[in-house]
Amino acid sequence: xxxxxxxxxxxxxxxxxxxxxxxxxxxxxxxxxxxxxxxxxxxxxxxxxxxxxxxxxxxxxxxxxxxxxxxxxxxxxxxxxxxxxxxxxxxxxxxxxxxxxxxxxxxxxxxxxxxx
Amino acid sequence: xxxxxxxxxxxxxxxxxxxxxxxxxxxxxxxxxxxxxxxxxxxxxxxxxxxxxxxxxxxxxxxxxxxxxxxxxxxxxxxxxxxxxxxxxxxxxxxxxxxxxxxxxxxxx
Numbered sequence: 051x052x053x054x055x056x057x058x059x060x061x062x063x064x065x066x067x068x069x070x071x072x073x074x075x076x077x078x079x080x081x082x083x084x085x086x087x088x089x090x091x092x093x094x095x096x097x098x099x100x101x102x103x104x105x106x107x108x109x110x111x112x113x114x115x116x117x118x119x120x121x122x123x124x125x126x127x128x129x130x131x132x133x134x135x136x137x138x139x140x141x142x143x144x145x146x147x148x149x150x151x152x153x154x155x156x157x158x159x160x161x162x163x164x165x166x
Numbered sequence: 167x168x169x170x171x172x173x174x175x176x177x178x179x180x181x182x183x184x185x186x187x188x189x190x191x192x193x194x195x196x197x198x199x200x201x202x203x204x205x206x207x208x209x210x211x212x213x214x215x216x217x218x219x220x221x222x223x224x225x226x227x228x229x230x231x232x233x234x235x236x237x238x239x240x241x242x243x244x245x246x247x248x249x250x251x252x253x254x255x256x257x258x259x260x261x262x263x264x265x266x267x268x269x270x271x272x273x274x275x
Contacts, residue, residue, distance in 0.1 A: 053222070085265075091169070142263075155212070159208070159209050
């Protein structure tokens with residue numbers, strides 16, 4: 051049981067290049083999330099998904115796109131990378147306990163992205 | 167005003183000390199509350215969930231005050247291994263988790 055995995059772990063891009071970050075979870079969780087974390091700031095939600103085939107915008111969605119074609123995978127795309135997108139990106143998944151408001155998130159190890 | 171606020175610290179305490187962190191949130195519709203621990207350059211890991219007025223897990227006690235909209239985390243008998251950043255997180259409907267900026271704790275020998 052690997053939990054939440056992220057690919058790649060590190061990447062350096064030049065301004066204007068594109069890339070896709072892959073998040074995979076093997077816990078059969080319904081919900082998946084992409085966050086970015088910058089120095090001195092908390093995690094900020096980029097996009098999230100409440101189920102296969104559905105996505106929604108979070109707090110800082112501009113410059114990113116996402117897709118959830120399979121329940122276990124959540125992809126984050128940067129179409130034209132900018133230096134402001136230099137950050138650590140974390141993926142997370144969560145489940146809910148039926149009949150309660152109990153949701154707990156589990157995080158992947160992160161992707162460190164530098165855009166020059 | 168940020169939706170979730172924490173004192174960034176750092177809190178520098180000796181081993182064996184008791185330390186408490188507070189977190190305030192602004193959205194009264196928040197339903198779920200959590201404390202996460204994050205070690206340097208690593209992913210956040212769930213420390214405790216707080217679903218009612220509070221709960222205890224070993225040396226850690228979390229309390230929730232809905233009327234005043236704050237959550238607290240108490241760590242007793244601090245260990246060197248407790249040194250980390252502690253993130254306060256609130257959620258509505260499980261679809262939107264909002265993270266505080268974190269409180270940094272250093273436990274000194």
